[in-house]
Amino acid sequence: MYRTSDGEEIFVVDGHTHFWDAAPANQRNVHGKQFIDCFYAYHSALSPEQEVWPKEKFEKYDAETMYNDLFVDGPDDMAIIQPTYLKEFYIDGFNTTEQNAVIAQAHPDRFILNGSFDPREGTAALERIHALKETYDIRGVKLYTAEWRGASRGWRLNDTEAYRCFELCEQLGITNVHVHKGPTITPLAKDAFDCHDVDYAATDFPNLTFIVEHVGLPRLDDFCWIAVQEANVWGGLAVVMPFMHARPRYFAEVMAELLFWVGEDKLTFASDYAIWTPKWLVERFWDFELPDDIRQERGVDLTPEVKKKILGLNAAALYDIDVDAAKAKLWN
Amino acid sequence: MSAREDEVLARLAGVTDPELDEPVTDLGFVEGVTVEEDGAVCVDFRLPTFWCAANFAYMMAEDMRDAVSALPWVTRVVPRLTDHMCAEQVNRGVAAGLAFGAAFGEAGSDDDLADLRATFRRKAFQGRQEALLRALLAQGLAPAALAAMTLAVLERTAAAGEGGAAKKRRYREIRARLGGPAGPEALAFVTPEGGPLDPSVFDDYLRALASVRIAMEFNGALCRGLLEARERAARPSRPEGAAPPPA
Incomplete structure (x- = not known):
């Protein structure tokens, strides 16, 4: 819960968090080192100075640290924990569902545990989806289309194999598909920046919701265009949020674009923990106002009601969280 | 050197x-x-x-x-x-x-990045044009005047405001590379396809340019942040205001 300076209590769902292990002992090769170095560069580039962690802590933190940062020191009421496997870079994977389950199952009221699959595995991917549903009763998946696999440097949501996976997800009630479409971490060529595959998949699977994490940046214009046309395409604000600190005017412009095109009902707050921590993000977001010229030109506003939706109510709707029941349980 | x-x-x-x-x-x-x-x-x-x-x-x-x-x-x-x-x-x-x-x-690929280059040239054109158009609007020029302005007139028009001269120079440079008519009587401001601007929908046009710029700027902001972070990490810290080490 976030308590505003007026004493108002705000329900917060953090849409994107990780429980990773990128310690040198788990790094399989130089890519593992470079990957976490890149995350650390994001972290130190966009965090206020007093929020920057030592590198060692950033590489590997324990469950207690995470719980504290999100729910005790931090304002999160609930958090969606998203996996990123990266088994080609890390011996036990970077942040697998199994790893995340350790913390998520210890605090079932707090965490929503998501799974993942790689359609390039063919039948094994389908078996994996079944297993994730049976073991963890997942409601959502996080997909990483730029992930390397053997000679392949990525895949697309509208590949035939991916469609088979989506059909199964739909049957099993795994309806929230989070897709990483953002800054390239493991790109090769043109595909990594492109989010048009979301358009095809969203049209063909109207019963699934596609949450485009990092709102397609740097292809924000493409993403907005797709999200306008497709009711089931949402935007996740991980990586966008910390620009509040580093480039506030720019953050205002991006938010105005998103509110204008995507709308206040389809945007979700996220810290992308542990790249950033939710405390300062939520505090500053609550205090943030769009400059007058941007508000007027776009005809949108970031009112307290809009902020409440973005901070928690929208994600609650996606995951059928009974907000009153959750408040009653978590706020006492 | x-x-x-x-x-x-x-x-x-x-x-x-x-x-x-x-x-x-x-x-x-x-x-x-x-x-x-x-x-x-x-x-x-x-x-x-x-x-x-x-x-x-x-x-x-x-x-x-x-x-x-x-x-x-x-x-x-x-x-x-x-x-x-x-x-x-x-x-x-x-x-x-x-x-x-x-x-x-890549098997069978003869990709020479020509498409990608064209995309980015277009975006750069749009970004520079937006910056100059907004500067000129801010100093009182009307949309109709801007839509009708020739390159010769632009040449004589000073762009006021912060960085106005640089905005004009950057736009003229990329306008010259656009292709199509570029003589003194050619329109100064055209769409990326070379067509005239329609003053009746000028706001929408500017807004579309802004969308492109905002999308492009994201990586710019991120890159710059990453560069700064890398420099901070690579260099021993020195007291505020101290002279930089000799190059």
């Missing part, structure tokens, strides 16, 4: 990062230039992260090679990208004059 090294750096100043639309020299990507007696030039460069997109890295390396090759005394250009996941393919491919697709050994 020798006169030849200066010449090389001056040529490199004309090479831009395709996404940021800023010179690679201003961005701090160029780490060093070596000129051999036989006219061979080596350009050492580095990007903000190990993972920066390979196609952009390739494009910049090609542009550096071509820009420097234009100097009459240059016999050979070796771009040397370091600290990057694809450094080897980029360096070898560009030195050998291979197309991007061939350099990366």
